[in-house]
Amino acid sequence: GAVVSQHPSWVICKSGTSVKIECRSLDFQATTMFWYRQFPKQSLMLMATSNEGSKATYEQGVEKDKFLINHASLTLSTLTVTSAHPEDSSFYICSASGAGVSYNEQFFGPGTRLTVL
């Protein structure tokens, strides 16, 4: 099946610093990538959708200046949490869909645990 990786799997940073999370599709071209946030013991909340070469579309209530998303190639999207604060601590999961894989199905990465001190 289609494989999506995320790096790093966990990261700890100090308040005020920026953190970049990478999401890669390893064996297919990801025309669309999605970024989710998951609080402990809660469901996934879609943050934004990005199409390769286009600006990301953010969900209502998500600060686009705080969560910078770049989808510069068909295999890589990045999420940068700028000036991170403790309330940004969460589990971030990406997913991807694309050409040559199952229609209308998203393939999920393993997630990144962000802790902001």
Added chain:
Amino acid sequence: AQSVTQLGSHVSVSEGALVLLRCNYSSSVPPYLFWYVQYPNQGLQLLLKYTSAATLVKGINGFEAEFKKSETSFHLTKPSAHMSDAAEYFCAVSGGGSEKLVFGKGTKLTVNP
């Protein structure tokens, strides 16, 4: 707008017993429906999906779900629970030309020996 309701945030069964996780959806367009499983600190793994073909969908690990339009339901079942089935399960819906997934709040399945 689409939405998903998962009845029961926690379900506990004995090993070997039937697993039934409930999911009801709301959609103004023909839906695509999905069940995902999540183990602690991991991403989501697709168990099965309904995409307007057969209403009874068989997935991995012995799970299946039946799409019932009249009841707007897509309940997940497994005849005999294994200890390894203990995890969080999410039902999700998409449709209307959008790839966006709307997730339910999840059901934590506990399997007792």
